[in-house]
Amino acid sequence: MSEWNPPRFNASCFVNPRLSPAETSLAAAAPGVVDEEGFARAVAEITRWPDYRPTPLVPLPGLAKTLGIGRLYYKDESGRFGLGAFKALGGAYAVLRHLQNVLGDEVTAADLVAGKYRARTSGITVTAATDGNHGKAVAWGARLFGCRAVIYLHQDVSEGRAQAIAAYGAEIRRIADNYDASVRACATDAAENGWQVISDTSWDGYQDVPRHVMHGYGVMLKEMLDQIPRGEELTHVFIQAGVGGLPAAVAGYLWLELDALRPKIVVVEPEKAACHYASAEAGHPVTVTGKLDTLMAGLACGEVSPLAWRLLDAAGFAFLKIPDDAAIFAMKTLAAGQSDDPPIVGGEAGVGGLAGLIAAAGDAEIKDSLLLTGQSRVLVIGSEGATDPVLYRQWVGRKPEDVLAA
Numbered sequence: 454m455s456e457w458n459p460p461r462f463n464a465s466c467f468v469n470p471r472l473s474p475a476e477t478s479l480a481a482a483a484p485g486v487v488d489e490e491g492f493a494r495a496v497a498e499i500t501r502w503p504d505y506r507p508t509p510l511v512p513l514p515g516l517a518k519t520l521g522i523g524r525l526y527y528k529d530e531s532g533r534f535g536l537g538a539f540k541a542l543g544g545a546y547a548v549l550r551h552l553q554n555v556l557g558d559e560v561t562a563a564d565l566v567a568g569k570y571r572a573r574t575s576g577i578t579v580t581a582a583t584d585g586n587h588g589k590a591v592a593w594g595a596r597l598f599g600c601r602a603v604i605y606l607h608q609d610v611s612e613g614r615a616q617a618i619a620a621y622g623a624e625i626r627r628i629a630d631n632y633d634a635s636v637r638a639c640a641t642d643a644a645e646n647g648w649q650v651i652s653d654t655s656w657d658g659y660q661d662v663p664r665h666v667m668h669g670y671g672v673m674l675k676e677m678l679d680q681i682p683r684g685e686e687l688t689h690v691f692i693q694a695g696v697g698g699l700p701a702a703v704a705g706y707l708w709l710e711l712d713a714l715r716p717k718i719v720v721v722e723p724e725k726a727a728c729h730y731a732s733a734e735a736g737h738p739v740t741v742t743g744k745l746d747t748l749m750a751g752l753a754c755g756e757v758s759p760l761a762w763r764l765l766d767a768a769g770f771a772f773l774k775i776p777d778d779a780a781i782f783a784m785k786t787l788a789a790g791q792s793d794d795p796p797i798v799g800g801e802a803g804v805g806g807l808a809g810l811i812a813a814a815g816d817a818e819i820k821d822s823l824l825l826t827g828q829s830r831v832l833v834i835g836s837e838g839a840t841d842p843v844l845y846r847q848w849v850g851r852k853p854e855d856v857l858a859a
């Protein structure tokens with residue numbers, strides 16, 4: 454891609470007046486959301502699963518220069534367990550923890566994969582409502598560990614994403630309404646049928662499972678800290694939010710690991726589904742209504758996960774909402790590769806954080822309020838690859854395999 458200046462998108466930024474001071478501990482600021490023990494157990498489990506491999510952390514010096522920052526790192530989750538997104542770490546881990554709850558904590562993932570308890574696990578049903586990736590993770594986990602999955606999809610989940618979930622043997626149920634309605638339908642049917650809901654969002658009396666999901670995401674952060682060059686302290690993470698489990702896991706893990714040296718967390722959302730932004734402005738969880746029809750499908754959530762929100766309210770340095778065209782621009786930018794940067798395939802929701810960074814870099818006022826400078830060292834997490842290749846081609850103009858072959 455030739456030289457360009459960061460374009461100006463119609464983005465809005467809210468700097469969090471309730472951000473905890475650097476010296477406050479996570480346990481004091483947001484007790485009971487995530488903890489070291491939970492992350493450590495998830496890391497020990499997941500890194501022993503078949504085909505576990507760390508995903509790459511890709512430096513993008515060309516794009517960093519164009520954006521006027523010091524360093525930019527892209528944690529590319531497109532290859533995670535062959536599922537195309539980071540979500541495998543959360544949904545599948547929560548399925549495992551549920552089976553261990555039922556069968557006993559001494560039951561290992563290896564036992565389950567080997568089918569040692571198949572007679573019992575085949576009678577267990579897990580269920581989830583999803584924008585696509587979480588449901589795929591639950592379906593994959595159910596197949597890996599030998600139980601049944603029923604997955605609820607709202608009206609805007611593409612047919613390609615539905616088929617990708619069905620391919621893991623899950624039963625699919627379509628709800629002719631938005632994401633939040635699919636969450637409620639899933640919960641109602643689960644209560645009637647005695648199924649276990651494996652949700653990435655939380656509600657009153659339902660916190661253990663979403664906490665496991667967040668702890669599972671810790672694997673990604675552990676890898677990232679191992680991969681980042683020594684002595685290079687991150688100043689910012691731009692991280693996309695749906696219900697908030699991903700940004701809360703990122704913020705929580707880095708707070709526990711880095712304490713006062715933790716980077717600024719900038720939570721990025723599509724303007725059509727900016728429930729964290731609205732909640733941050735209000736100072737309490739606020740529901741965003743409407744169709745939530747952003748093309749960043751994985752981020753199309755109108756309600757924050759209250760568990761995640763508690764942490765983000767204390768840990769989010771700022772909240773940023775961006776239009777859909779910023780995501781398309783980020784997808785094309787990654788595909789083209791800036792200067793000598795390698796071409797990368799990032800999906801619509803996957804590039805949310807990068808799209809937020811590009812939008813911030815193109816807006817002097819936002820850039821200033823986020824304290825982004827030529828010295829900033831920024832991490833973004835590419836949380837999905839081309840999870841719907843047909844849509845990817847529509848937005849980028851090229852097939853994902855052609856981008857990678859370039």
Ligand SMILES: Cc1ncc(COP(=O)(O)O)c(C=O)c1O
Nearest residue numbers: 586695696697698699751836837
């Ligand atoms: C690719 C992708 N990125 C980010 C997110 C946001 O994660 P969370 O809903 O935990 O905030 C999702 C959620 O489905 C997703 O699919």
